[in-house]
Amino acid sequence: DAMVIQNPRYQVTxxxxxxxxxxxxxxxxxxxxxxxxxxxQAPKLLFHYYDKDFxxxxxxxxxxxxxxxxxxxxxxxxxxxxxxxxxxxxxxTSRDPTTQETQYFGxxxxxxxx
Amino acid sequence: xxxxxxxxxxxxxQEAETVTLSCTYDTSESNxxxxxxxxxxxxxxxxxxxxxxxxxxxxxxxxxxxNFQKAAKSFSLxxxxxxxxxxxxxxxxFMKLNTDKLIxxxxxRLQVFP
Numbered sequence: 001d002a003m004v005i006q007n008p009r010y011q012v013t014x015x016x017x018x019x020x021x022x023x024x025x026x027x028x029x030x031x032x033x034x035x036x037x038x039x040x041q042a043p044k045l046l047f048h049y050y051d052k053d054f055x056x057x058x059x060x061x062x063x064x065x066x067x068x069x070x071x072x073x074x075x076x077x078x079x080x081x082x083x084x085x086x087x088x089x090x091x092x093t094s095r096d097p098t099t100q101e102t103q104y105f106g107x108x109x110x111x112x113x114x
Numbered sequence: 115x116x117x118x119x120x121x122x123x124x125x126x127x128q129e130a131e132t133v134t135l136s137c138t139y140d141t142s143e144s145n146x147x148x149x150x151x152x153x154x155x156x157x158x159x160x161x162x163x164x165x166x167x168x169x170x171x172x173x174x175x176x177x178x179x180x181n182f183q184k185a186a187k188s189f190s191l192x193x194x195x196x197x198x199x200x201x202x203x204x205x206x207x208f209m210k211l212n213t214d215k216l217i218x219x220x221x222x223r224l225q226v227f228p
Contacts, residue, residue, distance in 0.1 A: 004158065031214060033214075040123075040220065040221075041220055042118070042205070042217075042218035042219055042220045042221065043159075043205070043216075043218045044218075045215055045216065048214070090159065092159075094214060101214075102161050102164070103161075103214075103216060105151075105158045105159040105160070106158055107156070107157055107158040108158070
């Protein structure tokens with residue numbers, strides 16, 4: 001089935017040690033999103049790619065970066081994770097950002113920073 | 115800025131019964147979209163139902179229906195004939211017209227008991 005895949009599902013890293021989370025999609029969607037969901041909080045959009053155009057949310061820390069080498073893959077890089085970055089990270093895709101298309105979510109990567 | 119409030123952190127319902135999840139939002143926009151997403155344990159978030167603000171008719175999808183009260187800025191989800199598979203976290207979300215940014219509430223954890 002066409003879907004959004006995230007790897008790994010669980011990641012433990014040490015304070016300050018860079019970590020990369022991966023997202024891939026078989027939907028051939030133009031847009032890929034990264035959300036951060038802390039415990040008992042609402043998912044919060046970090047940034048998204050519309051094709052190769054990167055769109056950062058104003059309040060996303062500089063510590064968070066993203067790469068989209070091709071249509072299918074998108075990566076979330078956390079350069080120097082802090083304890084406060086412990087969260088679930090959700091990847092989502094949509095076909096067209098201008099028509100309020102449904103966003104399709106991956107299962108998430110649960111990141112623990114020690 | 116838009117905000118979404120879900121005032122019920124947890125709810126429970128017996129199988130085959132009906133349950134209503136509450137959501138209120140704050141916006142100065144006149145046209146927008148509202149969504150309910152379902153996130154089962156350890157699985158990806160999926161769209162349950164969506165409502166266009168310019169449509170007065172409440173959206174329905176099988177056992178799921180909404181009560182959209184635009185003046186009151188209320189958007190509740192009714193689940194009829196609850197099933198064990200409905201056990202999940204439910205998120206209410208808002209999207210402005212011509213944008214693709216979802217603004218989520220903090221979620222309601224629904225447990226369906228046999």
